[in-house]
Amino acid sequence: MKIYANQITNTLKGGLAPCYLLFGDEPFQINDCRIQIKQAAKQQGVEEFIRLSDDDQFEWDELVEHCQSMSLFSSTKLIELELSTGKLPKAGSDAIKQITEQLSADTCLVIFGPKLESSQTRAAWFKGLDNLGIYIPVYDIDGNHLQRWLKDQLSKRKMQMAYEAQVYLLEYTAGNLLACAQELEKISMALSSSNITLSDVEKLVADQSRYSVFQLIDQLWAGNAKQCVNIIERLKIEELEPNIILWALQKDVLLIQQLNQALTYNLDTKSILDTHKVWKNKQAVYLNQAKRIPAEILNVAVNQLSQIDQAIKFHTLTCPYSMFVHVCLMLTGATQLADIKLPLDAEFI
Numbered sequence: 001m002k003i004y005a006n007q008i009t010n011t012l013k014g015g016l017a018p019c020y021l022l023f024g025d026e027p028f029q030i031n032d033c034r035i036q037i038k039q040a041a042k043q044q045g046v047e048e049f050i051r052l053s054d055d056d057q058f059e060w061d062e063l064v065e066h067c068q069s070m071s072l073f074s075s076t077k078l079i080e081l082e083l084s085t086g087k088l089p090k091a092g093s094d095a096i097k098q099i100t101e102q103l104s105a106d107t108c109l110v111i112f113g114p115k116l117e118s119s120q121t122r123a124a125w126f127k128g129l130d131n132l133g134i135y136i137p138v139y140d141i142d143g144n145h146l147q148r149w150l151k152d153q154l155s156k157r158k159m160q161m162a163y164e165a166q167v168y169l170l171e172y173t174a175g176n177l178l179a180c181a182q183e184l185e186k187i188s189m190a191l192s193s194s195n196i197t198l199s200d201v202e203k204l205v206a207d208q209s210r211y212s213v214f215q216l217i218d219q220l221w222a223g224n225a226k227q228c229v230n231i232i233e234r235l236k237i238e239e240l241e242p243n244i245i246l247w248a249l250q251k252d253v254l255l256i257q258q259l260n261q262a263l264t265y266n267l268d269t270k271s272i273l274d275t276h277k278v279w280k281n282k283q284a285v286y287l288n289q290a291k292r293i294p295a296e297i298l299n300v301a302v303n304q305l306s307q308i309d310q311a312i313k314f315h316t317l318t319c320p321y322s323m324f325v326h327v328c329l330m331l332t333g334a335t336q337l338a339d340i341k342l343p344l345d346a347e348f349i
Contacts, residue, residue: 001017001130001133001134001135002130002134002135002136002137003134003135003136004136004137005029005030005032005033005136005138006149006152008033008036008037008136009036011134012036012037012040015044016037016040016041016044016076016108017108017132017133017134018103018105018107018108018109018132018133019103019108019109019110019111019129019132019133019134020033020037020108020109020110020111020133020134020136021111021112021126021129021130021133021134021135021136022034022110022111022112022113022136022138023086023112023113023114023115023116023135023136023137023138024114024115024137024138024139025114025115025138025140026138026139026140026141026177027177027178028177028178028181029138029141029177030112030138031178033136033138034080034110034112037078037108037110038078041076041078041108044076045076046076046077046078046108047077048076048077048078049077049078049079049080050066050077050078050079050080051080051082052066052079052080052081052082053081053082053084054081054082054084054092055084060089060091060092060094060095061095063079063081063095063099064095064098064099066079066107067079067099067102067103067104067107067109068102068104076105076106076107076108077106077107077108078107078108078109078110079107079108079109079110080110080111081109081110081111081112082111082112082113083111083112083113083114084113084114085113085114086113086114086115086116086117086120086123086126087120088123088125092125093123093124093125096125096128096129097124097125097128100125100128100129100132103132109129109133111129115137115138116137117280117281121135140175141175141177142175146170146175147166147170149177150166150169150170150180151166153180153181153184154166154184157184157188158194159184159187159188159194159196160194160195160196161196161201162195162196162197162198164198165196165197165198165200165201168198168201168202169183169184169201169205171230172205173205174227174230174234183204183205186204186205187200187201187204187205190204191204213235213240213244213245213248214248215231216228216231216232216235216245216248216328217248217249217252219231220249220252220328220331220332221252221285221286221289223332223333224332225328225329225332225333225334228325228328228329228332229325229328229329232245232321232324232325232328233321235321236321242308242312242320242321242324243312245320245321245324246305246308246309246312246320246324249305249324249327249328250302250305250309252286253298253301253302253305253327253331254302255272255276255278255286256286256289256290256293256298257295257298257299257302258272259272259273259286259287259289259290260290260291260293260295260298261295262290263287263290263291264295269287269290273286273287293331293333297330297331300330301327301330304323304326304327304330305327308320308323308324308327311323
């Protein structure tokens with residue numbers, strides 16, 4: 001059975017399932033689900049908890065033995081297995097198949113790991129466990145969902161926070177749920193009053209929104225112009241070497257330009273993606289951008305990045321970050337090239 005992370009509380013009221021599958025790239029929600037499952041297990045008398053991880057020392061037979069053996073401390077036990085990938089070796093698939101067929105009623109199995117590709121959810125090991133228990137795909141949340149998440153967290157902590165303070169906190173932690181939850185804990189311990197104002201939050205929060213150039217690329221091809229500006233602003237503050245940003249942008253824009261040309265002339269795109277070693281789960285993203293962005297925009301972006309490269313080499317550019325902002329805005333369609341002068345005023349970012 002498939003449910004979502006925000007449904008786990010009500011689902012657990014009906015008792016523990018034989019197994020839970022938690023997969024996704026948002027760590028806070030995965031950890032929160034694991035905590036709730038453990039709490040429910042304790043309430044039902046479970047006293048033995050076993051934690052395994054598929055590291056270099058891990059043997060799949062060990063998991064089978066734990067699932068088949070009787071608990072030493074209580075009538076039931078909970079076993080957690082952390083996977084580094086959803087692509088299991090043959091030994092892993094065989095072990096899961098055996099467990100699925102023989103999982104005893106006194107064992108609850110929780111398997112968690114990174115986001116699964118659609119092909120991995122069709123694998124025999126996954127289907128077997130999915131039929132036996134509950135699958136919880138964990139997704140990043142944003143927009144109205146993010147605001148609802150924060151309200152739920154405030155309610156759990158019996159905290160009341162002004163709307164403008166909520167907006168500030170979400171923007172400051174940049175959608176990082178773990179960082180936001182940590183700030184809420186800090187605020188709840190520091191303030192005796194439950195009526196929390198914007199001024200309170202501004203004084204207490206610490207900037208936990210650390211970005212990388214890879215996050216910039218993800219937001220760029222997701223079309224999130226505002227987030228691109230925020231990330232570049234933060235990278236500027238952190239004094240990330242401009243060449244790193246330039247390298248990432250040039251690599252991707254040149255790839256999309258090649259794909260755009262191939263699509264225009266009905267040429268093979270697979271060889272281009274293979275040459276650039278693009279992961280399969282990212283290929284659709286680049287192909288969609290190659291279809292969306294006009295060739296003339298891609299040509300201008302390539303030329304702009306080349307000019308930035310020369311300017312950085314000869315130290316003739318005072319603020320390369322503003323130039324990066326311009327390229328990102330152009331590629332996301334947030335502004336036309338003629339709408340803004342280069343370089344941007346520093347106050348813009």
